[in-house]
Amino acid sequence: MKLITKNISKNYGKNQVLQDFSLEINQGIIGLLGPNGAGKSTLMKIWASALKPSSGQLYLDEIDLIKNPKYLRQNLGYLPQDFGVYPNLNAKEFLSYLGTMKGLSGKLLSDRVDSLLEAVNLTEVASTQLSGYSGGMKQRIGIAQVLLNDPKLLIFDEPTVGLDPSERIRFREMLIRLSQDKIIIVSSHIVSEISSLANQVVIMNKGSLLLNTTVHASLQNLTGRIHELDVDEEQLNDIKNRYQVVQSAMTLTGYNVRFISDKPDIETRVKEPNLEDVYVQTISNV
Secondary structure, X not given: OEEEEEEEXXXXXXXXXXXXEEEEEEOEEEEEEOOOOOOHHHXXXXXXXXXXXXXXXXXXXXXXXXXXXXXHHHOEEEEOOOOOXXXXXXXXXXXXXXXXXXXXXXXXXXXXXXXXXXXXXXXXXXXXXXXXXXXXXXXXXXXXXXXXXXXXXXXXXXOOOOOOHHHHHHHHHHXXXXXXXXXXXXXXXXXXXXXXXXXXXXXXXOOEEEEEEEHHHHHHOOOOOEEEEEEOHHHHXXXXXXXXXXXXXXXXXXXXXXXXXXXXXXXXXXXXXXXXXXXXXXXXXX
16 A cells, blocks of 8 residues: 655645655655644645645555545545534534445444544543533544544544643554554654654655655664753854754753764763654754
8 A cells, every 4th residue: 555646736826835745655654744834734635635736646556546536535534633523413423424424324333433432532421512522522533533434544634732641642552553554644743742653754844855764764864963961051052053953951050952963072972863853953954
């Protein structure tokens, strides 16, 4: 199973949001990272057939998805960032309605709804109107509706917004279980979340692809190059001028600074790299 994005562009008048974007994705969990305005949500909407590209091609299982959007929708689960609910329905009614829209019915639909409500820890409030749900509870309903038709392609745009730490863990464990035979794309501003979840990382900015690699390979590239030091303000400014700083934080006695260098000319503590280091380095090099 493979999702192929080939030379996709998207223009809004003179504003080009995506520029000849090409990417091949195999099954597993893919983390999509980029700053605000990078084009992530636009790309995900195109992958979900919610938006047509200005040019380019899109294939799933060698099926042309632009010419055959029905095939995509039959195999798609999508949680947009602005997901909404019908407030006068309860959770069971809402999922049953969406399941019917996706072609499910009878006992299969009923069992599927019950199973998903349990998976997102909402069984006890399944009969409560959605108008009484918190933001995090509505987000969990959004996650459940993605899985209704057991899709091949799952797309999540900022899925853990509003979730407490225990629900984030539950969501992460669920996706890892599902990833054996599906393509799962997750966009998040929480880089550490992508690091603990994804096996592939894609970083984009200004509508273009900057990095597509495994999380392991991206970290390996920075091994031995991440340095940490406690400094005063003057030293901090000097380091910012001479090295690529990935993080600085104020402490009781000055600043703690983390930067990238092959061979710094000052004594430092060498640290293990993380995905935030990779992200900052990639975005800064544009």
